[in-house]
Structures are given as C-alpha cells and as structure tokens.
Amino acid sequence: MSEERPSSTDSRGYSYESERLVAEYLHFHYAAPGEILPWGGPLEGVLEYAVRVVDRFGNEPAERALEIGCAVGRSAFELSRQCKEVVALDYAQAFIDAAEILRTEGRLPYRFALEGNRSEDFVAHRPAGVHPDRIAFRQGDAHELPDDLGTFDRVLGANLLCRLHHPRQFLKRLATLVRPGGRLLLNSPFTWMEEHADPSEWIGGQPGGPSSAEALEDLLDDDFEKIDECTMPFLLRETARKYQLTFAHSGLWQKR
Numbered sequence: 001m002s003e004e005r006p007s008s009t010d011s012r013g014y015s016y017e018s019e020r021l022v023a024e025y026l027h028f029h030y031a032a033p034g035e036i037l038p039w040g041g042p043l044e045g046v047l048e049y050a051v052r053v054v055d056r057f058g059n060e061p062a063e064r065a066l067e068i069g070c071a072v073g074r075s076a077f078e079l080s081r082q083c084k085e086v087v088a089l090d091y092a093q094a095f096i097d098a099a100e101i102l103r104t105e106g107r108l109p110y111r112f113a114l115e116g117n118r119s120e121d122f123v124a125h126r127p128a129g130v131h132p133d134r135i136a137f138r139q140g141d142a143h144e145l146p147d148d149l150g151t152f153d154r155v156l157g158a159n160l161l162c163r164l165h166h167p168r169q170f171l172k173r174l175a176t177l178v179r180p181g182g183r184l185l186l187n188s189p190f191t192w193m194e195e196h197a198d199p200s201e202w203i204g205g206q207p208g209g210p211s212s213a214e215a216l217e218d219l220l221d222d223d224f225e226k227i228d229e230c231t232m233p234f235l236l237r238e239t240a241r242k243y244q245l246t247f248a249h250s251g252l253w254q255k256r
Contacts, residue, residue: 072098
C-alpha cells in the first residue's frame with residue numbers, strides 16, 4: 001500500500017475491509033436505538049450520529065454535496081433529503097459495496113458479533129424519505145481526490161482527519177472543493193496516532209502548542225470563516241456489552 005493512502009485499519013487494528021467491521025458500521029449507521037442500546041438509559045441521546053452530523057448543515061436546500069469518508073452511507077442518504085446531487089467516497093471498497101446495496105436494494109442483512117462465537121442477525125434498511133437516485137457512491141482516496149469532482153455547496157468529512165497519513169494535504173484540497181458561500185463540516189476526535197500519521201503531520205496535539213481545534217482553525221482561516229463549533233458525542237457498539245463512547249469536535253465553516 002502506498003504511503004499516500006489512508007490507513008486501512010481502525011484504532012483496534014481491524015481492517016476496514018473485514019466483514020466484522022462492516023457489520024459494526026452498519027449497526028452504527030442503521031440499527032434502531034433499541035438494537036444498539038438494549039439497556040436504555042441516558043446514553044440514548046448520543047445515538048444516530050450520522051443523522052445528527054448532517055443536521056449541522058441546516059435544512060436549506062442545496063445543489064451538490066460531497067462526503068469524504070462516507071463509510072456505509074447513512075450521512076449520504078441524509079444529505080440527499082436537501083441536496084439534488086450527493087457524491088460519497090470512502091477508501092474501503094467493502095463500505096462502498098454495502099452502501100451501494102442499500103442504495104439500490106434498500107436492505108442489507110448482516111451478522112453482528114455479540115460475545116465469543118455468538119452473533120445475531122440484523123437487517124440494515126435504507127432510511128425512509130431519502131433520494132437514492134441522487135447519490136453516487138464511489139471508492140476513493142482522500143489524499144488523491146479526482147480532479148473532475150467539481151465544486152460543492154456542502155462538504156462533509158466526519159471522523160476522517162486523524163486517520164489520514166497526510167491530513168494537511170487533505171485540508172489544502174478542501175478550498176478547491178467548496179464553492180464561495182458553501183459550507184464545510186469537519187468532525188474529529190483528534191486521536192492522533194503514529195500508526196496513522198507521522199507526528200509532523202498532526203494538526204495540533206504537541207506539547208506547548210495549540211490544541212487540535214485551534215490548529216485546524218488556523219490552517220483553514222485563509223479560505224474559510226468559522227461559523228460554529230461544538231462537541232458531538234457518539235456511541236459505537238463493538239460487541240454485546242462493549243462500546244466506544246467518543247466526543248468528537250465538530251467545526252462548521254463557510255467558504256470566503
């Protein structure tokens with residue numbers, strides 16, 4: 001694998017092409033709250049992250065949207081509610097294949113690991129009221145985005161930045177993708193790791209330096225005006241009783 005490409009594993013070392021990780025992301029994106037958190041309780045408010053991310057753009061209609069790092073596609077479907085055209089890319093072909101099945105067939109059975117060799121069968125369903133005909137799912141490298149993408153009114157990159165080998169290279173390209181007045185939304189937990197990127201590539205995260213949120217704002221400042229920032233929690237179910245609870249930084253910018 002070229003060093004120019006994103007990491008092909010998650011923070012636990014699981015391959016993004018593995019059946020297990022595809023199932024985890026299908027569960028994360030499409031499972032009902034009771035299927036993700038059967039115990040109920042106060043964490044119910046951190047579910048449906050892929051929907052809440054898109055809500056940050058607001059409800060105004062737009063012509064074109066781009067999602068980079070779309071995983072199995074839920075946010076792309078949500079973008080299609082207001083946008084006439086949605087281009088959604090991910091480096092993992094297995095994620096794109098799953099999203100495309102949901103786009104064309106509307107459902108995708110999967111098996112979710114519970115404990116040991118025990119698992120349970122679920123079915124992911126395409127959300128009601130979306131426009132699958134407006135969406136094009138494509139395999140792609142965030143470091144080498146196609147030259148023919150054009151420009152967009154909305155660009156989304158959620159939980160992508162700190163998994164890239166060259167996040168600064170990716171950020172430089174964004175100014176050419178967002179139309180003047182268009183909006184850029186970047187969410188990240190800023191979990192910088194040397195296995196994903198050399199520390200020289202990290203955005204912040206160094207002793208005595210700015211926070212990642214401050215460094216990111218500085219890098220984008222020439223081309224974008226920050227509209228808003230907040231913290232967005234999300235819950236990823238890994239097994240029957242093991243979860244990842246993460247608090248991502250969410251920055252919304254407008255192209256100058």
